[in-house]
Amino acid sequence: MGASVLVIDDSKTAREAIVTLLKKEGVFASYHEAVDGEAGLELLRNLPVDVVMCDVNMPGICGFEVLRILRAETQYADLPVIMLTSNGEQKDVVHGLELGASDYVTKPFDPQELIARVKTQLKIKMLQDQLKTLANTDPLTGLSNRRCLFEALTRELSRSQRFGKPCSLVMLDVDNFKNVNDRFGHFLGDEVLVAVANRLQSATRIYDLAARYGGEEFALLLPDTDSAQAFIVAERIRNQIEIMFFPDELESLKLTISAGIASFPGSEVEIVDDMVSLADRALYKAKHGGRNRVEVGL
DSSP: OOOEEEEEOSOHHHHHHHHHHHHHHTOOSEEEEESSHHHHHHHHTTSOOSEEEEESSOSSSOHHHHHHHHHTSGGGTTOOEEEEESOOOHHHHHHHHHHTOSEEEESSOOHHHHHHHHHHHHHHHHHHHHHHHHHHBOTTTOSBOHHHHHHHHHHHHHHHHHHTOOEEEEEEEETTHHHHHHHHOHHHHHHHHHHHHHHHHHTSOTTOEEEEEETTEEEEEEETOOHHHHHHHHHHHHHHHHTOOOOGGGTTOOOOEEEEEEEESOTTOSSHHHHHHHHHHHHHHHHHTTSSOEEEOO
16 A cells, blocks of 8 residues: 545645645655645544645634644654645744644745655655554564553553443463474474464454564454453464464474453453453463463453
């Protein structure tokens, strides 16, 4: 999927001129337009956008207010916003930059200058996205890492508490993994972990989160999922892992996992640490109950 831009301007002529110029240069793959600040904010909440170009002087919500709203929301804090204005007064430029504008273009704009400024902001956005991906991804398996899991779990638990919806955390551990490393070596042991990660990823919905918690331990964050539903998911994964076939040197390997589940609402779950502790205790119970099983924390 290519990059996209949103142009917010109450002047149809200005919007068309900017979009035509950007299309001619092939800067973006998709282009979106909004006639005012309110429409622009609505579009942003429903479409993936990489760069916003926003007029300052508009009826209703002005460009400065759009910028203030965006910078107050975590998901838009780093979104490049280029302010467009017919007023080149220094105080307005400074005010916009103080509010968090990424850049400023004065109308009538020079086409080449506008293209250069937009390309610069798009490049910065792409580099930021790459850094975020690296910061949130386990390098071996490609799953989310523990840091990303805790951030997502914090958001999801808060959402569940606010709207009265369930959510579940499943902690999964590869049984006797030390024996795998001892028998086949760490290189092939890593291949086993990658295979397990791939199976977890394929078993999740688009809005679930699969993460590597550490070593041979994994986690699944399941929004809008109660403990009974989470048990079905975990049991299905346990079955799939149990029948996995490994080629070549790993052909004789028979792998199993144990899993523990914690869900909200639950009598012991008020904060993220409660949920993790409850899932850990359920996993411990599964391990000491014979392994290759799923337990629900109560």
